[in-house]
Amino acid sequence: MDWKGEISMLGFLIDLDGTMYHGKVAIPKAKEFVEKLREKGLPFLFVTNNSSRTPEMVANHLQEMGIQAFVDEIYTSAQGAAQYMVEHQIGKIVYMIGEEGLEDALTKMGFILSESGNVDAVVQGIDRKFTYEKLAKAIQFIHLGAEFINTNPDHLLPSDEGPIPGAGSIAAAIQTAAKKEAVVIGKPSPIIMEYAIERLMRKVPTLKRENIWVVGDNLLTDIKAGVFAKLKTALVLTGISRKEDLKGLDYQPKIVAKDLEDLIHQLL
Incomplete structure (x- = not known):
């Protein structure tokens, strides 16, 4: 189908790692893709499962690679976790397992971080200084009634040295010991998708949900999230998923x- 006839009505939720960049290197045509969206006046958000960075850090990272980005164009799973807690009135005292991005999101929304006393929720993201002591504290708080919230289910992350454990691996350890499933915020969870859709449509009130595209490199997170949210989806073969991975899936992009050049030709 030719989507160009409805180009002026489109909006985009765009993944980052594997779609816009690999580590510190921009993916070819990422800069041009974003420039094309701006040139055509099309609204977009970068939506990431990465809870370790603040929106400011993410925007700076993109800008360092020559990709123009602004703080209000970033939505992270850490922001989603904080928004979820506010909307569900979970409480104000949080035991956090995570890094700067999660701490920033929680404290900006008025949450108090604590390692003792009465805790309303254990909120956990990627933590590259995760310890046995942190695991023990988390399960103790959960056993005492604290809610358990995980920023994202990614079990593995890419790194320069090879795959490393992600937030989902830490969550699996906590869940096993605490015998309690986490509320998962990040893709493919509908939670982060609904928040991102709402945010994008607030920017452009005339935008219709059915005209929003999810662009990503991962069938199991980005594309699955988009399909389940009943959005249009575009898989770019620049990251995790390959064309052969489409076989046997009960959903399809x-x-x-x-690559992004091909996506520009197909969509824009």
Whole structure:
């Protein structure tokens, strides 16, 4: 189908790692893709499962690679976790397992971080200084009635040295010991998707949900989240998923693009 006829009505939720960049290196045509969206006046948000960075840090990272980005164009799983806690009135005292991005999101929303006393929720993201002591504290708070919230289910993350454990691996350890499933915020959870859709549509009130595209490199997170949210989806083969991975899936992207240049030609 030719989507160009409805181009002026489109909006985009765009993944970052594997879609816009690999580590510190921009993916070819990432800069041009974003420039094309701006040129055509199309609204977009960068939506990431990464809870370790603040929106300011993410925007700076993109800008360092030559990709123009602003803080209000970033939505992280850490922000989603804080928003979820506010909306569900979970309480104000939090035991946090995470890094700067999660701490920033929680404290900006008025949460108090604590390692003792009465705790309303254990909120956990990626933590590259995770210890046995942190695991023990988390399960003790959960056994005492604290809610358990996990920023994202990613079990593995790419790194320069090879795969490393992600937030989902830490959550698995806590869940096993505490015998309690976490509320998962990040993709493919509908929680982060609904928040991102709402945020994008607030920016452009005339935007219709059915005209929002999810762009990402991961079938199991980005594309699955988009399909379940009943959005159009575009898989770019620049990151985790390969074309052969489409076989046997009970959901499929609307578009498969070999790279961002191909996606520009197909969509814009």
